[in-house]
Amino acid sequence: MRRIAVVGASAAGLSAAEALRRQGYDGAITLIGEEPEPPYDRPPLSKQVLAGEWERDRLALRTPADLAALDLDLRLGVAAKGLELGSRTVELGDGSEVPYDGLIIATGVRPRRLPGEGAHVLRTLDDALTLRERLSAGQRLVVVGAGFLGAEAAAVAWRLGAEVTVLEPAAVPLAHAVGAEGGRMLAQVHVDRGVDLRCGVTVTEVTEDGVRLAGGEEIEADEVLVAIGSLPNTEWLEGSGLTVGDGLVCDQYCEAAKNVYAAGDVARWYNPLFGTSMRIEHRTNAAEQGMAAARNLLAAEGARKPFAPVPYFWSDQYDMKIQAYGFLRGHDEVAVVEGDLAQRRFVAGYRTDDRVSGVLAVGMPPKAIRRWRQAIATGAAWRETVRTGVPAADV
Amino acid sequence: MKVELEADKCVASGQCVVAAMDVFDQDDEGIAILLTEEVGDDQVDDVREAVAVCPAAAIRLVQA
Numbered sequence: 001m002r003r004i005a006v007v008g009a010s011a012a013g014l015s016a017a018e019a020l021r022r023q024g025y026d027g028a029i030t031l032i033g034e035e036p037e038p039p040y041d042r043p044p045l046s047k048q049v050l051a052g053e054w055e056r057d058r059l060a061l062r063t064p065a066d067l068a069a070l071d072l073d074l075r076l077g078v079a080a081k082g083l084e085l086g087s088r089t090v091e092l093g094d095g096s097e098v099p100y101d102g103l104i105i106a107t108g109v110r111p112r113r114l115p116g117e118g119a120h121v122l123r124t125l126d127d128a129l130t131l132r133e134r135l136s137a138g139q140r141l142v143v144v145g146a147g148f149l150g151a152e153a154a155a156v157a158w159r160l161g162a163e164v165t166v167l168e169p170a171a172v173p174l175a176h177a178v179g180a181e182g183g184r185m186l187a188q189v190h191v192d193r194g195v196d197l198r199c200g201v202t203v204t205e206v207t208e209d210g211v212r213l214a215g216g217e218e219i220e221a222d223e224v225l226v227a228i229g230s231l232p233n234t235e236w237l238e239g240s241g242l243t244v245g246d247g248l249v250c251d252q253y254c255e256a257a258k259n260v261y262a263a264g265d266v267a268r269w270y271n272p273l274f275g276t277s278m279r280i281e282h283r284t285n286a287a288e289q290g291m292a293a294a295r296n297l298l299a300a301e302g303a304r305k306p307f308a309p310v311p312y313f314w315s316d317q318y319d320m321k322i323q324a325y326g327f328l329r330g331h332d333e334v335a336v337v338e339g340d341l342a343q344r345r346f347v348a349g350y351r352t353d354d355r356v357s358g359v360l361a362v363g364m365p366p367k368a369i370r371r372w373r374q375a376i377a378t379g380a381a382w383r384e385t386v387r388t389g390v391p392a393a394d395v
Numbered sequence: 396m397k398v399e400l401e402a403d404k405c406v407a408s409g410q411c412v413v414a415a416m417d418v419f420d421q422d423d424e425g426i427a428i429l430l431t432e433e434v435g436d437d438q439v440d441d442v443r444e445a446v447a448v449c450p451a452a453a454i455r456l457v458q459a
Contacts, residue, residue: 015447022443041452043406058404061452283450284410291447314406314450321407321425366407366425373413 001101001259002027004297005090007080008106009033011041011283012264014061015290016104021070023298029072030098032090034107036077037125038067043283045128046152047316051159052132056125080107083240085257102259102297105237105248106290109230109265109281114144116206119224122153134223137161142211142221144203146173146187148315148322150227155317158193165196165219167203167211178324178360179334182348185341185362189320230281232266247279252306254293261293273308273377274327274357282313310376320344323369326358326376335386339364347372351382396439397459400429404453414448415441433459 004020006013009031017031033039040059048054067074075092082091083103090098111121120131131153135141139162143150146168157164170176175183190197202214210221232247242256243249247268250256254269262269264286268279292307299305315322331350339346347369350358356379359372375385398418407425411418418438420428434442439456446454 018447043450063455066455284408284448287448287450291444312408312410312450314408316406323408365423366409367421367423370409370412370421 001025001298003030003100004028004102004104005030005032005098005100006104006106007032007090008108008264008266009035009039009074009076010106010108010264010286011039011061012106012108012267012286012290013104014039015287016106016263016294017070017072017290019291019294020298023295025298027101029070030075030100031072032075032078032080032092032098034077034079035124038062038064038074038076040125041283042123045125046122046149047156049125049128050122050132050135050153050156056129059125080236083237083242085241085260088259103261104290104293104297105256105260105262105266106264106286106293107233107236107266109232111226111230112228114203114206114211114226114228116211118208119144119206119211119226121226122149123230131223131225135160135162138163139222140210140220141165141223141225142167142219143225143227144211145227145229146170146190146197146199147177147227147229148174148313150225151186151190151317152315153225153227154190154195158190158195159318163196164190165198165221166190167201167213167219168197168199169202171200173197173199176329178328179331179348179350181334181341182360185344186317186322189318189344193318230265232268232279234266249277252308253296253304254289254307255296255304259297261297263289263293267293269307271308271327272306273310273379274352276327276330278311278327280311282311284312285309310373312373320362321366322360322362323366324358324360325369325373326350326356327352328358328360331357333382334360337386338368349382349386351386354382355379356382356385396434396442397432397457398429398434398442399432399455399457400427401453402426404451406451406453408450410448410450411445411454414445418442419445427453 172183333351345363361369
């Protein structure tokens with residue numbers, strides 16, 4: 001293998017390129033990114049960048065020297081437009097073609113939008129800087145969607161003195177992600193600070209003066225942020241023969257076709273640890289999956305390893321740090337094993353079938369939940385873990 | 396090789412400890428602590444892994 005193309009120059013694509021070099025691959029690497037910026041970090045966009053605490057140069061994932069050392073053919077500001085598996089060619093938006101022997105697809109996701117003009121989304125550095133310019137004390141901000149991104153942005157806007165309204169279609173925010181009790185607790189944190197959180201509300205349209213709800217009611221706002229989830233960037237793969245279905249479908253090795261791998265937000269792969277296919281939009285997963293894809297692409301047929309991570313995410317809202325390990329969706333039961341929901345200081349375990357599948361911690365020393373990672377990785381028995389309040393296995 | 400940690404970027408994920416527990420620890424707030432700045436050849440791969448999985452890009456490995 002002498003030519004590897006990595007499509008997508010954010011955390012997953014960069015991680016893949018680095019892993020290729022670490023594995024000793026010394027052939028050509030073409031790293032293709034739609035945005036003009038060198039690889040940068042997205043989690044601070046809804047936190048430090050929106051708050052005006054960090055400038056753009058703090059987001060760079062690597063120094064120029066570190067990037068140069070990777071000896072990449074870096075194509076920034078140009079999107080991939082098509083893939084020809086037969087001739088092994090990626091077609092770019094500027095009309096050029098990139099031939100490859102091996103391919104890693106890390107094209108990420110883009111925000112879902114609502115009908116109507118003028119709303120903000122929060123995915124790119126430009127998005128964050130644009131919204132930041134418009135946020136100030138007394139501004140009325142409507143956030144559509146009370147997921148983690150919307151909640152983080154609402155918390156920052158509140159801190160800046162904006163009048164914040166959050167509109168959420170579900171009866172309980174984040175219930176699908178963390179369970180109803182946890183979702184209610186996380187929602188209450190906003191309400192307590194005077195954020196106007198309205199649940200069970202469907203926004204149909206962005207208007208000149210704000211948003212319109214399904215019942216016809218209009219809510220006025222100076223700025224509107226739409227944070228209602230995202231769509232995998234797979235359109236460019238249409239007609240390629242690869243399987244697309246809420247992400248680029250790949251197997252437990254992150255392989256989508258012979259010598260074609262996927263990583264990061266765009267990848268829907270089979271995680272054998274949980275026995276299900278998943279697509280995960282977490283920062284840590286992007287890095288880990290980029291590495292895994294690179295290793296498997298270079299590995300001999302029998303030497304590939306399934307990608308079986310314990311997912312991890314965190315969220316910062318107000319003075320509260322939220323952390324979770326595992327796969328919390330579709331859980332059968334949640335049990336608070338330490339602390340108290342009402343005090344916003346707790347560790348909650350998640351059961352799927354009869355094993356520990358996840359853990360959520362709020363306001364606890366982060367070290368406290370590290371032990372749970374191993375319990376989830378080894379599929380520790382639920383009953384014993386909850387009875388003792390501490391997973392038997394230690395890191 | 397030498398490890399550099401930008402503690403004010405750290406988001407307390409603890410991923411570095413999982414990757415290289417001889418090199419990193421966390422304080423009570425979860426912020427990463429360097430147990431050693433100089434790492435030997437036997438630790439370099441683990442630290443590279445920690446650099447790669449750090450969600451805050453707060454760790455660097457540089458030539459001593």
